[in-house]
Amino acid sequence: MNAPVIRLYDTQRSGNAWKIRIMAGLLGQPLERRTLSIDRGDLGTPAFAKLNRFRQVPLLELPDGSAIPESMAILFFLSAGTPWWPADRLEQAEVMSWLSFEQSRHMPPLAQLRLHLAIHPDWPLAAEQRATWQRQAEEALSILNTRLLESGSEGWVAGAGQPSIADVALYPYSRLARMAGLDLPRFEAVSDWIGRFEALPGYQPLFPGRPDLNEHAEEI
Ligand SMILES: N[C@@H](CCC(=O)N[C@@H](CS)C(=O)NCC(=O)O)C(=O)O
Structure with missing residues (x-):
């Protein structure tokens, strides 16, 4: 059976999505990348709008199908319970x-x-x-x-x-x-x-x- 994957929708040059790849690396959290291209128009498709109403990357998709847009929300989600998000x-x-x-x-x-x-x-x-x-x-x-x-x-x-x-x-x-x-x-x-x-x-x-x-x- 395949291990459940957390999937990151990003683009190659997105600084906002880079935050998430860095966070995952620092936490040792594996991510599967789905790399889109703004120049090719990938973010404007109805399929992507269905995944992310904001039509931007980054977007994090969890194994149960729920999706988290916005880099700050994703950083919080990944870091909660680790030293990267303080307890105080x-x-x-x-x-x-x-x-x-x-x-x-x-x-x-x-x-x-x-x-x-x-x-x-x-x-x-x-x-x-x-x-x-x-x-x-x-x-x-x-x-x-x-x-x-x-x-x-x-x-x-x-x-x-x-x-x-x-x-x-x-x-x-x-x-x-x-x-x-x-x-x-x-x-x-x-x-x-x-x-x-x-x-x-x-x-x-x-x-x-x-x-x-x-x-x-x-x-x-
Ligand atoms: N507030 C958002 C900003 C995301 C953002 O600006 N993403 C850019 C790439 S770095 C994007 O998707 N641009 C395409 C567009 O806005 O059409 C976040 O922090 O995640």
Whole structure:
């Protein structure tokens, strides 16, 4: 009999889905990947809309057929009961505040700049829009940098002693900031934290087995 599988719907270059592959790697949780392509229109099909009303990746499908959309919800689901989701209510609130920051102020400008500058440079991008995203992305990295400076050279996003799903959530689009045209080394504490994060046992690069391709722009 086949072992029940947890299935991840993702795309090759999705930073939001990368969070889930990293989390599964860090937890030693096997995942079966169903890799779709936005450029091919896979997310616009009625079959995918039936699985995920939000029509986005990541989507996690459980062995009983239930499905969880949204990277934050999936990170919570996978990490609950492990050290990646703290037991203390105040610490949980701290983690959630960083998840909210990632979704509202960090990921949107960084993901849009990466999409327009590196993945689809053929798409039109008005100078004013680019400048707004650039300002928002710099502000988000600066807030994260200040937090990591407070946490110290061994520290993590939502507490000094232990990484949490806040680190997993904030890693991908921080790591990809150069593709978004940002000067990542200027955010020294963020750069150091990225190095510490990538040294964690179970860390997964964007393209499996190819950490050298983390900033690769094309599907392979
Ligand atoms: N809030 C969502 C955002 C997911 C998201 O933006 N996914 C992108 C790929 S990284 C996507 O599916 N884009 C296709 C589309 O929106 O049509 C999450 O955190 O999971």
